[in-house]
Amino acid sequence: MDSVDSTERPRGPHLEWTVVASAIGPLLLAATPEGLVKVSFHASPETAGPLIDRLGAAAFRPAPGEEVLLAEPIRQLTAYFAGDLRRFRLPLDWRLSSGFHRQVLQELDRSVPYGAVVGYGELAARVGQPGAAQAVGAAMGSNPLPLVVACHRVVENGGGIGGFGGGVETKRILLALEGVLPEPLF
Numbered sequence: 001m002d003s004v005d006s007t008e009r010p011r012g013p014h015l016e017w018t019v020v021a022s023a024i025g026p027l028l029l030a031a032t033p034e035g036l037v038k039v040s041f042h043a044s045p046e047t048a049g050p051l052i053d054r055l056g057a058a059a060f061r062p063a064p065g066e067e068v069l070l071a072e073p074i075r076q077l078t079a080y081f082a083g084d085l086r087r088f089r090l091p092l093d094w095r096l097s098s099g100f101h102r103q104v105l106q107e108l109d110r111s112v113p114y115g116a117v118v119g120y121g122e123l124a125a126r127v128g129q130p131g132a133a134q135a136v137g138a139a140m141g142s143n144p145l146p147l148v149v150a151c152h153r154v155v156e157n158g159g160g161i162g163g164f165g166g167g168v169e170t171k172r173i174l175l176a177l178e179g180v181l182p183e184p185l186f
Helices: 045-054 071-081 099-111 120-126 133-141 168-177
Strands: 014-020 027-032 035-040 058-060
Touching (some): 014 045, 027 045, 027 071, 120 133
């Protein structure tokens, strides 16, 4: 289905999306009536179109300040980057994740709070698959809700920072914001 980028709200099931500025660059946010469905790094209105089209719903981009489904996610992300929010309390639409990946992401969301980190192997053990550290890494790489489901808190078991879909420097910034790492010097 083609995206709709106008002030006319589509009827029936829909997806509301926008690109917002943040301390780590522009973020694409998308939500359905069930909840936040997608957060994407390094976004722009131009690059958002193909991603939104792949979500397969009637898409609506509200004017700034006119968000209905995204108003609370935007408020909470702003508070997070200001250091005023330590736990996102948002309804989440998990349709873009399933099976083992969803199980791992939901465990991460439940059990690894702000300011804490967990190793890939430890997270695998928490979901009953102690030998599945690489599969946990794949789940982190497929996370449709980074920041909110905080995959930046998953690090290498040996103490390394590990990879990150938003880039390792972005991961460092987020871990510094949460007090896990010292603030970068430059």
